[in-house]
Each structure stands twice: as C-alpha cells, then as structure tokens.
Amino acid sequence: MTKQTKKAKCPFCGSDKLTKKKRGWTLTTGIYGMNNMRYKCHDCGKKFMEHKADFS
Numbered sequence: 837m838t839k840q841t842k843k844a845k846c847p848f849c850g851s852d853k854l855t856k857k858k859r860g861w862t863l864t865t866g867i868y869g870m871n872n873m874r875y876k877c878h879d880c881g882k883k884f885m886e887h888k889a890d891f892s
C-alpha cells in the first residue's frame with residue numbers, strides 16, 4: 837500500500853483539474869445523497885458525481 841488516495845480524473849476528458857464540491861440539498865433529490873461529492877472539470881466544463889470519476 838503505497839498510495840491511499842488516488843487522484844480523481846474526469847471520465848470525459850481525463851483531466852485532473854477538478855473542483856470537488858459537496859452537492860448539498862437540491863430540489864430534485866431532496867436530502868437524499870446531499871453528502872455526495874460532486875466534481876467539476878475545468879478542462880471540459882462537465883460536472884459529475886464522485887462515483888463516476890475515473891480513479892485509475
């Protein structure tokens with residue numbers, strides 16, 4: 837075990853220039869999953885949830 841945390845990468849373009857944000861409460865999901873983390877890619881501008889991020 838050398839690395840414990842892998843860097844998340846954009847699943848669309850492979851960039852690692854991501855902003856990590858807590859999703860928070862939304863109208864569509866209510867409080868369900870409000871602690872999920874959301875990423876925004878600076879290179880392609882897409883947003884995606886943490887489980888969609890590419891950690892390879």
Ligand SMILES: [Zn+2]
Nearest residue numbers: 846849877880
């Ligand atoms: Zn991207």
